[in-house]
Amino acid sequence: MIDRWIWRLLPWVPAAIALLAWWAWFAIEQPPASVMPSAFAVIATMADLAFGGRLPGDILASMARLLGGSALGIVTGMAAGFVAGLNRPIADFMNPLVVFFNAISGIVWLPLVIGWLGIGSPLAIFLIWNTVFFIIFQNTVLGVQLVPEVLELGVQSLGGSRWETIRSVTLPGALPYILSGIRSGLGFGWRALIAAELVGATTGLGQLIFSGAEYHRADIIVGGCLLIGAIAMAMDRWLLLPIEKRTVIRWGLVATGQGR
């Protein structure tokens, strides 16, 4: 009984220790607010920003960019992935390009694309799209190529057209891979977004923490970082993981990473 409680509480131990250490260090050292804020200051500042401050707008701006960029990346990545996955020569042609552009995906484009799109949402959306696209593309190609040919031939021998085969066999067969691509793609996209917003935007969570550095407000930065982590974790745990799990169970032709 007690054992189970300890087991339950264990994940909160590091956070509790960190909080305690923070509080103790703050009480002893009393650093200036520009170096390290107190935990209370962070909570107070975040509450101020949340009610009547800029926080709701910043969260909304960041989420909208993430949604827009990821949606674009998923749609284009899946489309290109299906084309390449179903046509060997096209896949061979695209592969070297994908390797190269994947290596410079995301933030590396910022200096060039600022010149094209200026500062603001389109820039951030481009960088997220650029990051998400390659992950979705690679996973889609992999998923499509791993669908056993027997299943496709089965539908075809029963009189299914090419389109029907893709819709009823290849797509569901590749879906688990695509979804795990979406999951890691959004993780990368979230990073790219924060980086893009540091320089390339006037709103958003990245800009919020960057303005914290400009005004020497460590409380805003620490609060903002914790919020960024919390949003990323909430998104992964309550949105992406359940979707991934459900499709793997429903359509997983291919065994992936065994049930944990």
Added chain:
Amino acid sequence: MKPLKTLIPFAVLVAVWWGIKAGADVPDKLLVAPLAVWASFTGLVSHGILAEYASASLRLIGTAAIISFVIGVPLGFAVGTNRYAARALEGTLRFLQGISGIAWLPLAILWFGFSQTTTLTIVIYTLIVPIIFNTMTGVRAIPDNYALALQSLGAGRLRIVRDVYLPGALPSIIVGMRLGMGYGWRALIASEMLVRQGGLGDLIFGARTFGQIDRIMVGMVVIGTLYIVVDRLLVQPVETLTVARWGVLRR
């Protein structure tokens, strides 16, 4: 055959780029011709500017990789071999993975100013979290029987770590290293852009202020190429080697 297969797509890409530049008459401040990029590249190389910026970036990622490896792997082992520690830290590590290194940049700037230390801190943070996490998962995934078998034959704790945990977890550690390098290289470039104390990120972001598109594009190509070289020549062979040699765990 193989090099040709790799080169043709790039040749087509450059041709299309040239076509767009010449055909649509794009102004130089948006896009420059391939030849201009080449000219800029040779200029940067002959003046030693490129070598200076590139070596700054490489030195930094190398230092960060070594430090993260030396600290991260033992830490991952310590956590992974103890199920209470693993349970306690898993959620926290996941949470930290959600906060990209670059998000800590503003705080690091407040602490260390616009210096190399700031960039180094960010890159180490970015690298070390996936390394700890993957070392931990790698150790946790080793079937207990292997360790128990050795134990029943009288092996000590150190022996078990050396003969079971280390080889068993190595593939996962390398995966973590590879993932960390992917995140870390991007964090490095982004951090260099903002800190502006040398490095390829500084090169391309500095070129932006003067509208030198040719220089930006040279920088981008170098960044991509270096990443591929590091990944293919260093990390991937180690990965194939260890998986082939010690891959106890098949996925």
